[in-house]
Amino acid sequence: MDFRFNEEQERFRKEVRDFLEEEIKKGSFKPQCDGWIEGHSPEFSRKLAQKGWIGLAWPKEYGGQGRSYLDRLILTEELLRYGAPAASHWFSDRQVGPSIIAYGTEEQRKEFLSKIVKAEVFFGVGMSEPGAGSDLASLTTRAVEDGDNYIIDGQKIWSSGAHIFTHLYLVTRTDPDAPKHRGISEFIIDMNLPGITVNPIIDLTGARHFNEVFFDGVRVPKRYLIGEKNRGWYQITPQLDYERSGIERLMSNYPLFEALVQYVKETKRNGKPLSEDPIIRHKLAGLRVEFEAGRLMVYRVAWLLSQERLPNYETAMTKTYCSEFQQRLVHTALGILGLHGQLMPDSKWVPVSGRAMGSLLFSPGYTLQAGTSEILRNIVAMRGLGLPSGR
Ligand SMILES: Cc1cc2nc3c(=O)[nH]c(=O)nc-3n(C[C@H](O)[C@H](O)[C@H](O)COP(=O)(O)OP(=O)(O)OC[C@H]3O[C@@H](n4cnc5c(N)ncnc54)[C@H](O)[C@@H]3O)c2cc1C
Known part of the structure; x- marks a missing residue:
């Protein structure tokens, strides 16, 4: 067992860091959680596309670089460390592209993968519905065959970025009479199709990041069905592994962690540096220990993928641990910062660039999105421990 990165990986990490530092210097983005x-x-x-950093691990024939999942992890880790604005292509790169590679037709691969790697199209994911979140297989959005098309009617909810993305990876019901896991199919949806309405949902931070999406008689050409009709459920499961196990589950608010350590180094309270306060030191050290443990879990899943082995309970375990770490980080930060930490970013008194309050308000979502902690613990109990399924 060797925990070191090889020279090529170290070189790649440095290349990514140099690029991001240069972009920050040029003012192309401000680090954000x-x-x-x-x-x-x-x-x-x-800009990332020009460097070949979207679809890094995809086959070269589809515009990827044929690099390993570990290389992709190094790239995403650095994007998160520097708080880069990578949302436009994140879902396409993380899960939609790999699903099209695994299940799409050759025509779909040629049409979409080359556009994803050039950042010409951006995908969101339309899975959850008002009555189907954890129990996703209960979804009711219908797709009915009609000549060369499917006609789609129904509603999705919590669709991140649906007001910005050009396309949606949509999960629908195609056979309402089959057992619920066996009547599901997936489609590529152009968001400009007539009959699609996107309504904003404002989250706790006051931002619009997710939406309700309504489908009213939307006609989708049959060639945009992904994989086999009615086998969608079995295609979703591996996609969820990609969605759950990425290092974003650990490092979404990493810029807050770094700013907090810096704050403690620079700040005095009652005449004494915070960095000498034993309680604060222990809290920060505890976070560091948890961070390193989470990082190893994420790297383990990437290693499994790079060996072309399918992760099993490991993704559920990783997402549970890492997303709960992120919540502990926010709460620890606010405990250390005190009441000032709750000020909004535009206040002149706010510490750590106002990152703490935004992260606090966003943090309940960490243990809901991509599978709640309760659902993921059930998976670990069943697949990791061999316990019977709960009722
Ligand atoms: C920030 C954010 C972004 C999101 N982006 C997207 C997106 O882009 N696309 C998309 O499709 N969805 C998205 N979602 C939705 C997300 O996938 C769902 O919120 C999630 O699957 C949970 O479903 P739900 O909200 O319906 O909660 P429910 O399933 O109703 O669960 C409510 C509570 O009951 C618990 N519970 C439910 N069933 C069980 C059980 N069997 N055993 C024990 N406890 C249980 C849950 O753990 C939870 O605490 C996003 C969510 C968030 C927070």
Whole structure:
């Protein structure tokens, strides 16, 4: 077992860091927390595309670089460390592209993968519905065959970025009479199709990042069905592994962590440096220990993928641990910062560039999105421990 990165990987990490530091110097972005989900900048995505950093691990024949999942992890880790605005292409790169590679037709691969890697199209994910979140297989959005098309009617909810993305990876019901896991199919949806309405949902931070999306008689050509009709459920499961195990589950608010350590180094309270306060030191050291443990879990999943082995309970375990770490980080930060930490970013008194309050308000979502902690613990109990499924 070797925990070191090889020279090529170290060189690549440095190349990414140099690029991001240069971009910050040029003013192309300001580091932000949750930049992979809230930081939409097609322009920044195009800069990454020019470097070949979208679809890094995809086959070269589809415009990728044929690099390993570990290389992709190094890249995403640095994007998050620097708080880069990578939301526009994140879902396409993380899960939609790999799904099209695995299940799409050759025509779909040629049409979409080359556009994703050039940051010409951006995908969101339309899975959840008002009555189907954790129990996703209960979804009711219908797709009915009609000549060369499917006609789609129904509603999605919590669709991140649907007001910005050009396309949606949509999960629908195609056979209402089959057992619920066996009547599901997936489609590529152009968001400009007639009959699609996107309504904003304002989140706790006051930002618009997710939406309700309504489908009213939307006609989708049959060639945009992904994979096999009615086998969609079995295609979603591996996609969720990609969605759950990325390092964004650990590092969404990493810029807050770095700013907090810096704050403690620079700040005195009652005449004494905070960095000498034993309680604060222990809290920060505890976070560091948890961070390193989470990082190893994420790297383990990337290693499994790079060996072409499918992760099983490991992704559920990783997402649970890492997303709960992120919540502990925010709460620890606010405990250390005191009441000033709750000021909004535009206050002149706010510490750590106002990152703490935004992260606090966003943090309940960490343990809901991509599978709640309760659902993921059930998966670990069943697949990791061999316990029977709960009722
Ligand atoms: C920030 C954010 C971004 C999101 N982006 C997207 C997106 O882009 N696309 C998309 O499709 N969806 C998105 N979602 C939705 C997300 O996938 C759902 O919120 C999630 O699957 C949970 O579903 P739900 O909200 O309906 O909660 P529910 O499933 O109703 O769960 C409510 C509570 O009940 C618990 N619970 C439910 N079933 C069980 C059980 N069997 N055992 C124990 N406890 C249970 C849950 O753990 C939870 O605490 C996003 C969510 C968030 C927070």
